[in-house]
Amino acid sequence: MTTTPSPLISPTTSSSPKPLRPRQGVEALAKSLASPNQPPHRAIQNDAVGTRAIWSLEYYTKFFDVDTQQVVDRCIKSLYPIDNFSEVLGGNPDLYGPFWISKTVIFVLFVTSSMAGSLAAKMGGKTYSYDYGLLSYAVFVIYLYGFGTPLLVWAATKYYGCQPSLLEVIDIYGYGLTVWIPVSILCVIPSDIVRWVFVTGGSGVSVYFLIKNMLAILSRADAKTSRFILIALGVAHAVLSLLLKVKFYSYSIKEETGKGDGQ
Amino acid sequence: MSAQYDNPFANPAASSVTEPLFSASASIEADDDILPSSVASSAAPKAKQPASPKPSVSLSGNIGSSTSTNPVNGNGAGLGTGATRAYKEDTLDEPVSVTTMRDLRNVAEKLQQVMIPNGRKDVLKDWDLWGPLFLCLSLAIVLSFEASKNSDSEGQKQTILVFTSVFVIVWVGSAVVTLNAKLLGGTISFFQCVCVLGYCLFPLVVAAIVNLITSSLFIRLPLEIAAFGWASYASVGFLAEVHLSNRRALAVYPLFLFYFIIAWMVLIS
Numbered sequence: 084m085t086t087t088p089s090p091l092i093s094p095t096t097s098s099s100p101k102p103l104r105p106r107q108g109v110e111a112l113a114k115s116l117a118s119p120n121q122p123p124h125r126a127i128q129n130d131a132v133g134t135r136a137i138w139s140l141e142y143y144t145k146f147f148d149v150d151t152q153q154v155v156d157r158c159i160k161s162l163y164p165i166d167n168f169s170e171v172l173g174g175n176p177d178l179y180g181p182f183w184i185s186k187t188v189i190f191v192l193f194v195t196s197s198m199a200g201s202l203a204a205k206m207g208g209k210t211y212s213y214d215y216g217l218l219s220y221a222v223f224v225i226y227l228y229g230f231g232t233p234l235l236v237w238a239a240t241k242y243y244g245c246q247p248s249l250l251e252v253i254d255i256y257g258y259g260l261t262v263w264i265p266v267s268i269l270c271v272i273p274s275d276i277v278r279w280v281f282v283t284g285g286s287g288v289s290v291y292f293l294i295k296n297m298l299a300i301l302s303r304a305d306a307k308t309s310r311f312i313l314i315a316l317g318v319a320h321a322v323l324s325l326l327l328k329v330k331f332y333s334y335s336i337k338e339e340t341g342k343g344d345g346q
Numbered sequence: 347m348s349a350q351y352d353n354p355f356a357n358p359a360a361s362s363v364t365e366p367l368f369s370a371s372a373s374i375e376a377d378d379d380i381l382p383s384s385v386a387s388s389a390a391p392k393a394k395q396p397a398s399p400k401p402s403v404s405l406s407g408n409i410g411s412s413t414s415t416n417p418v419n420g421n422g423a424g425l426g427t428g429a430t431r432a433y434k435e436d437t438l439d440e441p442v443s444v445t446t447m448r449d450l451r452n453v454a455e456k457l458q459q460v461m462i463p464n465g466r467k468d469v470l471k472d473w474d475l476w477g478p479l480f481l482c483l484s485l486a487i488v489l490s491f492e493a494s495k496n497s498d499s500e501g502q503k504q505t506i507l508v509f510t511s512v513f514v515i516v517w518v519g520s521a522v523v524t525l526n527a528k529l530l531g532g533t534i535s536f537f538q539c540v541c542v543l544g545y546c547l548f549p550l551v552v553a554a555i556v557n558l559i560t561s562s563l564f565i566r567l568p569l570e571i572a573a574f575g576w577a578s579y580a581s582v583g584f585l586a587e588v589h590l591s592n593r594r595a596l597a598v599y600p601l602f603l604f605y606f607i608i609a610w611m612v613l614i615s
Contacts, residue, residue, distance in 0.1 A: 140525075140528060140529070143529055144528075144529050144530075144531060146529075147526070147529040147530050147531075148531075149593065149596070150592045150593045150596075151592060151593050151594070151595040151596050152592070154596060179526075179530070179596060183526075183599065183600060183603075186600075186603065187603060190603060190606070190607050190610075193607075193610075194607075194610050197614055201614070215504065215507045215508060215511055216507075218511065
């Protein structure tokens with residue numbers, strides 16, 4: 084349906100031979116224009132909530148039903164993990180946050196690591212050639228952690244009968260990645276001690292956020308052995324933190340002049 | 347063509363009674379006219395007097411309005427045809443150079459619209475993907491050329507990697523940004539948005555070409571920031587009517603991210 088342009092923007096195409104799919108959005112829009120107290124996107128979202136096939140685009144709009152304020156709120160609450168995050172979600176977990184936060188983290192990692200690398204090279208009196216391999220490495224690591232781990236955790240908690248919601252687990256992991264954005268920016272500072280402090284701090288905040296919210300889900304289980312999942316979570320998170328530190332925040336003047344490798 | 351085929355409309359009683367087939371074919375030929383409804387309306391008062399040409403008139407109206415979106419019509423008109431383009435002249439038996447020049451002129455017109463974003467915003471609604479392809483290819487070629495110039499030993503490997511990643515980031519990125527706006531409930535056509543995002547790469551391509559000449563960071567950095575701001579401003583202006591009230595920032599943020607990563611790649615190359 085994406086190939087036919089929306090009739091609202093190009094009015095002449097509204098008489099296309101197959102007006103079935105694009106028309107639905109327009110009808111929803113027309114409905115919302117009839118009732119002015121409702122914003123147009125709300126009508127499209129409501130229209131999409133009904134029975135839609137899983138391969139249609141409308142099916143997925145319900146995972147993106149968030150406002151700017153909600154997303155900002157969730158990001159801030161993940162940085163100051165005092166409240167229970169499932170209450171912050173309010174029964175409306177989204178995919179926008181996990182998707183774009185993980186993408187932002189990947190880009191910020193790439194940008195700041197190449198910035199730190201060129202800074203270190205300049206201070207060491209060398210020319211710096213950026214490494215595109217780092218970008219694909221960041222994509223691999225962040226997506227594996229941001230979407231692969233929640234899948235495993237969800238499967239494990241389901242096995243123990245905790246009735247977890249997959250979207251909620253993905254949200255906890257996705258919003259938990261937010262902390263790496265400021266940490267990456269702060270790690271441009273070319274001092275290894277300062278970097279360790281920031282990485283440890285950021286890692287601590289996000290692991291506290293993670294454990295706190297997973298504990299709320301795991302407490303529904305009867306078996307006490309389910310708590311072992313928490314240990315696995317902590318180990319996985321520590322591995323991620325170490326990987327990021329070693330791979331992206333380890334440019335230093337000494338290494339640069341010594342090895343010329345930067346890693 | 348019009349002098350010959352306008353006859354049935356000018357004298358409907360005589361032609362359509364004697365040659366009904368001819369009048370029908372004439373109304374099909376008239377589809378290339380830019381406003382089929384105006385033809386139908388101008389022919390309608392004349393058709394009221396005789397009873398016989400009424401079907402031919404209604405036929406011309408129907409075909410004219412339906413084939414304005416006909417893909418066959420679009421293919422005949424030129425390479426970079428959008429959904430809403432229509433031509434006054436017959437484009438089937440013109441020289442290839444004329445067709446190419448017209449498409450190039452369309453691309454140039456849209457580029458001008460991107461560089462001066464306060465003008466007509468409906469130019470980019472007539473989307474094509476030739477301009478984005480051209481800009482994406484030139485960006486990828488310029489960046490990979492610089493990558494091969496900078497490094498010596500692993501330069502060849504890096505060159506291919508740079509070309510591939512620029513190409514993938516531009517196309518997958520613009521598709522993802524568009525899908526994101528659609529999923530948030532925005533009313534926007536997929537290819538229009540991809541077209542706008544592609545054309546708004548133009549300032550960044552210009553910056554990349556300037557970077558070929560100079561390597562001073564004091565020229566590069568302000569230039570990159572200006573190009574990034576320009577591209578973002580132009581694309582946000584074009585996408586102003588996405589109909590997202592309190593989630594506009596959510597649709598605009600990925601767009602900034604998209605241009606930022608490309609600007610960064612241009613800067614460090």
